[in-house]
């Protein structure tokens with residue numbers, strides 16, 4: 001698996017499907033890999049699911065937190081997991097959240 005350090009994206013491809021970077025390196029343990037971008041509510045549910053499976057993960061809220069105070073549904077969040085948990089995380093995501 002290759003890894004784009006700019007996007008934190010693991011990919012089978014030689015180029016990053018997101019930013020088009022071609023100087024990808026091998027993904028390695030400890031690389032935080034992008035799993036999904038979801039509405040904050042769903043992101044938190046996925047985070048809970050991952051934690052129940054003992055998968056460490058990072059939830060990164062997108063956009064302004066000031067806006068989120070008024071409209072939580074307007075906020076998105078991204079979920080990242082270390083590369084060694086990437087396959088498990090993608091499987092869990094597909095099982096529970098096939099809304100991508």
Ligand SMILES: [Zn+2]
Nearest residue numbers: 004007016019
């Ligand atoms: Zn990229």
